Amino acid sequence: MTVMEQRGAYRPTPPPAWQPRTDPAPLLPDALPHRVLGTEAAAEADPLLLRRLYAELVRGRRYNTQATALTKQGRLAVYPSSTGQEACEVAAALVLEERDWLFPSYRDTLAAVARGLDPVQALTLLRGDWHTGYDPREHRIAPLCTPLATQLPHAVGLAHAARLKGDDVVALALVGDGGTSEGDFHEALNFAAVWQAPVVFLVQNNGFAISVPLAKQTAAPSLAHKAVGYGMPGRLVDGNDAAAVHEVLSDAVAHARAGGGPTLVEAVTYRIDAHTNADDATRYRGDSEVEAWRAHDPIALLEHELTERGLLDEDGIRAAREDAEAMAADLRARMNQDPALDPMDLFAHVYAEPTPQLREQEAQLRAELAAEADGPQGVGR
Amino acid sequence: MTTVALKPATMAQALTRALRDAMAADPAVHVMGEDVGTLGGVFRVTDGLAKEFGEDRCTDTPLAEAGILGTAVGMAMYGLRPVVEMQFDAFAYPAFEQLISHVARMRNRTRGAMPLPITIRVPYGGGIGGVEHHSDSSEAYYMATPGLHVVTPATVADAYGLLRAAIASDDPVVFLEPKRLYWSKDSWNPDEPGTVEPIGRAVVRRSGRSATLITYGPSLPVCLEAAEAARAEGWDLEVVDLRSLVPFDDETVCASVRRTGRAVVVHESGGYGGPGGEIAARITERCFHHLEAPVLRVAGFDIPYPPPMLERHHLPGVDRILDAVGRLQWEAGS
Numbered sequence: 001m002t003v004m005e006q007r008g009a010y011r012p013t014p015p016p017a018w019q020p021r022t023d024p025a026p027l028l029p030d031a032l033p034h035r036v037l038g039t040e041a042a043a044e045a046d047p048l049l050l051r052r053l054y055a056e057l058v059r060g061r062r063y064n065t066q067a068t069a070l071t072k073q074g075r076l077a078v079y080p081s082s083t084g085q086e087a088c089e090v091a092a093a094l095v096l097e098e099r100d101w102l103f104p105s106y107r108d109t110l111a112a113v114a115r116g117l118d119p120v121q122a123l124t125l126l127r128g129d130w131h132t133g134y135d136p137r138e139h140r141i142a143p144l145c146t147p148l149a150t151q152l153p154h155a156v157g158l159a160h161a162a163r164l165k166g167d168d169v170v171a172l173a174l175v176g177d178g179g180t181s182e183g184d185f186h187e188a189l190n191f192a193a194v195w196q197a198p199v200v201f202l203v204q205n206n207g208f209a210i211s212v213p214l215a216k217q218t219a220a221p222s223l224a225h226k227a228v229g230y231g232m233p234g235r236l237v238d239g240n241d242a243a244a245v246h247e248v249l250s251d252a253v254a255h256a257r258a259g260g261g262p263t264l265v266e267a268v269t270y271r272i273d274a275h276t277n278a279d280d281a282t283r284y285r286g287d288s289e290v291e292a293w294r295a296h297d298p299i300a301l302l303e304h305e306l307t308e309r310g311l312l313d314e315d316g317i318r319a320a321r322e323d324a325e326a327m328a329a330d331l332r333a334r335m336n337q338d339p340a341l342d343p344m345d346l347f348a349h350v351y352a353e354p355t356p357q358l359r360e361q362e363a364q365l366r367a368e369l370a371a372e373a374d375g376p377q378g379v380g381r
Numbered sequence: 382m383t384t385v386a387l388k389p390a391t392m393a394q395a396l397t398r399a400l401r402d403a404m405a406a407d408p409a410v411h412v413m414g415e416d417v418g419t420l421g422g423v424f425r426v427t428d429g430l431a432k433e434f435g436e437d438r439c440t441d442t443p444l445a446e447a448g449i450l451g452t453a454v455g456m457a458m459y460g461l462r463p464v465v466e467m468q469f470d471a472f473a474y475p476a477f478e479q480l481i482s483h484v485a486r487m488r489n490r491t492r493g494a495m496p497l498p499i500t501i502r503v504p505y506g507g508g509i510g511g512v513e514h515h516s517d518s519s520e521a522y523y524m525a526t527p528g529l530h531v532v533t534p535a536t537v538a539d540a541y542g543l544l545r546a547a548i549a550s551d552d553p554v555v556f557l558e559p560k561r562l563y564w565s566k567d568s569w570n571p572d573e574p575g576t577v578e579p580i581g582r583a584v585v586r587r588s589g590r591s592a593t594l595i596t597y598g599p600s601l602p603v604c605l606e607a608a609e610a611a612r613a614e615g616w617d618l619e620v621v622d623l624r625s626l627v628p629f630d631d632e633t634v635c636a637s638v639r640r641t642g643r644a645v646v647v648h649e650s651g652g653y654g655g656p657g658g659e660i661a662a663r664i665t666e667r668c669f670h671h672l673e674a675p676v677l678r679v680a681g682f683d684i685p686y687p688p689p690m691l692e693r694h695h696l697p698g699v700d701r702i703l704d705a706v707g708r709l710q711w712e713a714g715s
Binding site for chain 2: 135138142147152155157158161165184188191345349350352357
């Protein structure tokens, strides 16, 4: 029957009734970032946890200044400092159980250290002696990731695999505000929501992707709002409030562990230092903006709260600083030793079994090294 | 002792059997991709797997190649052995960052601590009348990426044997399936246990003395046909099927060229920057004194893959191969 012949019999009907698949309201973030410190909610916070967060923040700040100093001495190729963002880094590490996995970006060395990774191993990539200085499975920390947002689908896949195996594991993936513009951010969030994978995404919105401010990065009301379109809750938190970040992430991790699926958390914070030691931040932002954020410093916020409540005194502050100083001294001492590198490692880990072609190249390098050891001689010298 | 008569099976059936056998042998093997579940794949290669092993092991994913491969990375990090399908050659391009920045180098960057046993199935090549983005031959991109194995079967038996080997490999394997051979049949018994073929070895499909045709995947049947046709011209051609582009079997290729003294490399992908240039260079470096003529290439033109009505002018056919063979009667100074 042709369309023309059908026309006589055809009776228009309304389209099948459409119902929204989920009520978006519970998924929406609050209008303002969640805060704990300086509010009445702080009284509910666990003093032990607050003290632990404080000690880690002080260590983290010292780690950032030490690593930055090491770049000036040529001991690190580059260091993307997380000064100002320590509350996010530390909370991300502390909310995870040992069996959980952390998926850091390149700026998240500190989160890896706070999770227990040896500070020297954590700097392997940035030092330039190898790409990853640790066994990711041993520490359950994925390699520090330089491409933007590409580690997010890994976190989703791992969390999904763990759930398929019946393991009670959560993956926490870190990404910056710039990374949310990448396609992999979208694909990861979509897969996570469709699979209801036990994964938590933490966006550290530090204001700039190198020099590009958030306003030129997105037109969304907040980065947390992006969650709603995927069908997962979005949460907005003050990224300089360690207690608040810890609380929001803890809830998201518990939600994921209980089978509730993924959450997108946006922590609003600020990158006090330049993008890396190679960047000149004065070209794209003014001092007054930086000073305003310095006045909202994560360490000062927590220190104030703890001293106000009598949970921390001068001795406690000194002890935290001495502990951080010892860590920095140890890091400095060990980073000032030249790493022992084996050039033959170039070929050792490309494939499980080197290809015949790589074996030939391996032999070539071995011969070159032997010739080098013998000193200059022969043709062309 | 009973002998089972070999009955014809298609390459697609052999691939399905390989997936099924691999999944039955190892619960860590997971098949994933767009349309691989309920539909059984647009080429039906994953037909029945979701029903037999459940949707958790043969998973219809959202339509997102970077997401498919990216989540497979995470699954492999947790001990699974994902087999992902890219549906069509040019659909794999969105996944290139995951492939190149993570899949290919995870073992290396972690100094061997985290190998990724992922098989990436890519139906590739032309000759099926597909519209744009359904006929690319992307093997040169994969070959240029250290850390990947690149494998392509040309026979039904190899489709089974090499796919089993790819899935069993502890390293990532780009498994290129010549889609115009999906329905080609040869004598392979789908009811008998298949043989697993080691990756990295070329085979001589046809012995000859006057010249060697070096080829792989979709161009193998064309080369065999050309070799038959060349007999009338007095040429006795040897045909080498590479089967694996990475690692490359210099030994088999060079042994053949040393015997025949002449070589033509045949493939569908473009010649400039294509696999043939690499292969010709390797032969020249190793067999220079055995060569009676320059190593020639018969490749696709250096153009974006043409529309279906013009693809017959692009694809290397018997005549173009015979023409190259004729040019092997090369004289110095000519």
